[in-house]
């Protein structure tokens with residue numbers, strides 16, 4: 001069994017495996033070389049030769065226990081024919097949302113549009129570098145995708161004023177998302193993904209009273225679906241105030257915590273495997289501080305099944321040397 005599955009399934013508490021969110025991306029010079037020549041981000045994700053190469057880049061440098069496929073959560077609205085563009089220094093920008101248009105998409109069209117993503121997963125899964133490691137497929141949670149589809153760009157701190165105005169539209173989109181997220185998950189697994197992570201990056205924007213409708217019910221549905229396929233599922237509800245409630249209701253195979261939660265209280269309250277937590281900004285400081293902060297997490301979770309990771313993605317300005325130091329330190333612990 002791979003180190004990651006030992007932790008998630010067998011609840012092993014020694015030798016924490018490690019991988020990092022956004023490990024395949026902006027901070028690696030070899031990625032920037034490719035990115036420079038491929039200005040259209042969506043096309044880059046749809047180039048199975050390049051996206052599989054980018055996925056493997058961090059595994060060539062560091063002794064990581066998993067690769068995460070180089071793609072994006074917004075490939076899903078793209079697959080539903082909503083226009084998605086990534087603008088430099090602005091982030092994603094989505095086109096108009098036409099319910100009639102997206103209601104017409106069928107399964108075959110959708111799979112065909114995203115086919116290169118699945119071929120890329122297949123290529124990575126057949127590479128020697130992934131032997132005895134996991135290949136992580138992922139999706140955005142329904143709520144976070146709804147946010148981008150209606151808001152059209154990153155909400156940063158808040159949603160557009162009339163976000164919840166059209167209840168009919170929201171409910172229809174959630175139904176469509178459920179169907180296509182399941183297809184997207186299923187295709188990733190069939191192509192070779194051995195773990196699924198669900199990113200709910202904007203769960204923290206909701207008030208407690210709205211969580212059941214937009215987060216708990218739709219996410220539980222997906223989690224149960226992944227489990228029915230016998231694949232572990234890790235959830236990352238960034239910014240939720242009550243991780244324990246979330247875990248009690250959704251029961252993911254493991255929970256990724258963000259850097260604002262207190263790891264001591266998480267360790268006490270939550271009895272499923274935990275992943276992540278370290279503030280990615282710590283990688284921008286020095287090795288002494290990095291060691292101290294990483295040790296904090298390793299010590300707190302030393303008797304708990306724990307996958308080392310960050311509390312959000314690796315920042316673009318991170319020095320690859322710092323990542324190297326961190327991975328070696330976790331391996332030597």
Ligand code: 1CP
Nearest residue numbers: 021022023024025068069070071072073091154199201313
């Ligand atoms: O300009 C560039 O080079 C593109 C930067 C980039 C990259 C490398 C984007 C744009 N997406 C990605 C890849 C990506 N995105 C991966 C695979 C690589 C890896 O993890 O190693 C994954 C898992 C994601 C997931 C993703 N995309 C999330 C969830 C995780 C998170 O960061 O909260 C979200 C919210 C997105 C949307 C997105 N994609 C890209 C941007 C700039 C954004 C917007 C972020 C925001 O709204 O602030």
